[in-house]
Amino acid sequence: MELKDKLLSSFMVFEDRVNHQSKNINEIRNTAIKNFQQKGFPTKKDEDWKYTSLNALLKHDYTISPQQESAIEFKDVKKYFIHDIDTYKIVFIDGKYSSFLSETTHDGIDVCLMSSALNKPKYKIIMDSYYNKAAKADHSLTSLNTAFASEGAYIHIPRNKVVEKPIQIVHFSTGNETSVMLQPRNLIVVDENSHVQIIERHQSLTSNVVLTNSVTEVFANKRAIVDYYKIQNDNQEASLIDNTFISQKQSSNVSVHTFSFGGKLIRNNLQFFQRGERIDSTMKGITIIGDKQHVDHNTLVHHIEPNCESHQDYKGIFGDRSTGVFNGKVVVEKEAQKTNAFQANNNILVDDKATINTKPQLEIFADDVKCSHGCTIGQLDKDALFYLRSRGIPEKEAKALLMYAFANNVLESVKINAIKTRINKLIAQKLGVNLGFDL
Amino acid sequence: MLHIKNLHAGIEEKGILRGINLEVKAGEVHAIMGPNGSGKSTLSSVIAGKEEYEVTDGEIFLNGENIEELGPEERAHEGVFLSFQYPVEIPGVSVTNFVKTAINETRKAKGLEDMPASEMLKKIREKAELLEIDRRFLSRSLNEGFSGGEKKRNEIFQMAMLEPKLAILDETDSGLDIDALRIVANGVNKLRSKDNAVIVITHYQRLLDYIVPDFVHVLHNGKIVKSGTKELALELEEKGYDWIKQEATI
Known part of the structure; x- marks a missing residue:
């Protein structure tokens, strides 16, 4: 059975299991599965997927909802955490919450689980206001996640709180199933004047095939500051499609740093929506890959209101036969006067067989804006290399x-x-x- | 120490050095002067092993060993140091860390353990003092945002740390004001000994007032057309290079 059909038939079973959830959530799921059914998985015919093919990934017979509980000792996975500082941790193993590895809180802030937020009435107000409000409704992979969303991180920071400890969201996958598909769903709501730092990582602990289709929604209300770090250093059989949607209000400041060092295929769909004035949005990334790895950064900044800024800076180093894609779209609406939008994508191809496709897309409808973009593809500078080697430093x-x-x-x-x-x-x-x- | 025999070298089919003969003994300072485009920087790059240059004829011996097959890092491990005219900026790597790496890679190549941290620190302090470099400078990213003078001083600092047998100073005087020139020259002089040698490559005589050469060679069209003692440099300063060019064509 094709993966799409398998997903559609699993949905019916899944739907029965979750039908006690609020009417609103059930409606969201139904709309989402219909959209996925209609659109299916993206193909290279879609302009946004021209250089990234999911075909090879979709051939596996994925387990869609792994059942078996797995225990992991902290000492075995410690290295995947930022462990030298005190942090909150929301940890999942094969999509299931691991209370043993986690450190959540309800003390003035909510750092807990999407499953609670989906099921418990006390989260209903926030869920009704924010859940699935930033995610692109017509985006088939996001819809697929929305249809099956049942677990992930739920973070709500009420107004005027500076969260001292960063929050780590870590998804482990184990070798219980030969191939597994995971669809974590995260919601992060940061209210006025609050500040939070988040670190996200997906890590497979075996060489089994894993496909993660993750959706994260971040809402930064007035003057909120959110710093988000994504560490992508998974093993050769693990692939990740990360869909992150960020909705910002007036004077908020959100930055996302993405470090892509490993995995079979990584696709980052990162979208910023500026819904207020004097907003600052930053997205930066370092990609260093080799072998036949593939990393695709697909970004969007939507400048909707005046006096906002966006800063993009992505650096890529591609070795062996690896391939990279950077597709950065900046839209400046007619009302968004005095926008400052900067975009840079610089790449080094270390080997002749490595490839990068880079494409900036600017759609500017306002007339008083500063927008700049630049992309470069180069090799290591020979004079610089000679300088270092002449000091006794070996070539490598x-x-x-x-x-x-x-x-x-x-x-x-x-x-x-x-x-x-x-x-x-x-x-x-x-x-x-x-x-x-x-x- | 260094023995160059009939060296021909060039880049992409274009011959630049056309038969250089030069012998530099331990304890000596040689100055190589010449007009722009005469091949001065090419000579220094070829000695240091820059791979873009092709040696088409002749040989370079270092302490009796032909170094043709050695990469730049291996030549460095053998004691060759080239002070660059345009040092490269390395953001994110401090001067200290860079120098540590350079020293320890050289030690590694010789089968030695890393230099103990306390010894390294002591040496860094000592050499920084010699070149009047303050501590804040050492934690800055290598060459990033350095002024021309700072870059040159940093080159000589690295030289002092690495203690080469053969130091080649390529246009070290360019971009230096008189105070910086004095400090740099003083540093070089303090490092001179009977066991090492220095080749000073320069367009002008100015630096040679401070680093006094035993021999002066004039390079023109890829050949040494005249050799002499320090007086030759003064003569060049006075008369320019034209008479050398004319003499060479006769």
């Missing part, structure tokens, strides 16, 4: 240092030092070097 290490220097400015805006340190270590690891100091 010299190349690593240059690649690090190339990607470095993306790290400058990372506000959590422990993340910076971790990313530096991952970069050194990814580049296969030990320089005797932490990059």
Whole structure:
């Protein structure tokens, strides 16, 4: 049976199981499954999927709702956490919540589970106001997630709270099923003047096939600050489609840093909607891949109101036969005067067989705006390489240092030092070097 | 120490060096002067092993060993140091970390353990003091946003840290004001010994007032057309290069 048909028939079973949820949620699910049924999985004929094919991924016979509970010892997975600082943790194993590995809270803020939010009346007001309100309704993969959404992180920060501890959302998958499809759903609502930092990671613990189709909605209300870090360093058989929708209100500031170092196929759909004035939106990324890995960044910033800014800076380093895609769309509506929108995508192809497709798309309807974009594709600078080697640094290490220097400015805006340190270590690891100091 | 025999080298079929002969012994300072485009920087790059240049004829011996097959890092491990005219910026890597890496990679190549941290720190302090470099400078990203003078001083600092047997200073005086020139030259002089040698490549005589050469060579059209002592440099300063060019064509 094709995956699409399998999903559609599983939905009927799933629907029976969740039909006690609110009428509103059930309606959202039904609309979503209809949309997915109609549109199906995206193909290379869709303009947005021209350079990313899901065909190979869709051939597996995925288990759609893994049942078996798996226990994981913290010591075995400690390395996947940012563990040297105090954090809240919302941890899932094969899509199921692991209370053992988690540290949630209801003390002044809600750092808990989507399953609770979907089922318990006390979350109804927030859910009715925000759930599925930012996610693109006509987007087939998002709809697929919406239809099956049952678990994930639910975070609500009421007004005037600076959350001191970052929140880690970690999804593990284990080897209980030969191939598994996971559809986590996260909702993050940050009220006026509040500040929160979030770290998200998906990690497969075996070499079994995993396909994750994740949807995250972030709402930043007036003057809220949200810093979101995505660490994507999964193993060779794990693929991730990350759909993240960010809705911002007046004077809010949201940044998303995406570090893509591993996985079979990664597609990041990252969309910002500016619904207020003086909003700041930042999206940055470092991609370092090799083998036959594929990473696709598909971004959108929708400037709807005047006096807002957006900053995009994506750096990519592609080795072996890896492929990269950057498709960055900036829309500036007629009302969005005095918009400042910057976009940069710089790439280094380390090997002849590596490929990058980069495409900036600017749609500007306002006349008093500053928009800039630039993309570059290059090789490592030979003079720079000679400089480092002439100081006794071997070629491999010299190349690593240059690649690090190339990607470095993306790290400058990372506000959590422990993340910076971790990313530096991952970069050194990814580049296969030990320089005797932490990059 | 360095023995260059009939060296011909060029880039992409274009010959630049056309038969260089040069012998530099331990303890000596040689100056190589010449007009723009005479091949000065090519010579220094070829000695240091830049792979874009092709050696079409001749040989380079370092301490009796032909170094043709050695990569730039291996030449560095053998004690060659080239101070760059245009050092490269490495954002995110501090001067200290870079120097540590360079030293420890060289030690690794020789089968030695990393230099103990306390020894490294002591050495860094000592050499920084010699070149009048303050501590804040050392934690800045390598060459990023450095002024021309800072870059050159940082090159000589690295040289002091690496203690090469053969140091080649490529246009180290360009972009330096008189105070920086004095500090840099003083640093170089303090590092001179009977066991190492220095090649100073320069367009002008100015630097040679501070780093006094034992021999001066004039490069023109990829050949050494005249050699002499430090007086030759003064003569060049006074008369320019034209008479050398004329003499060379005769």
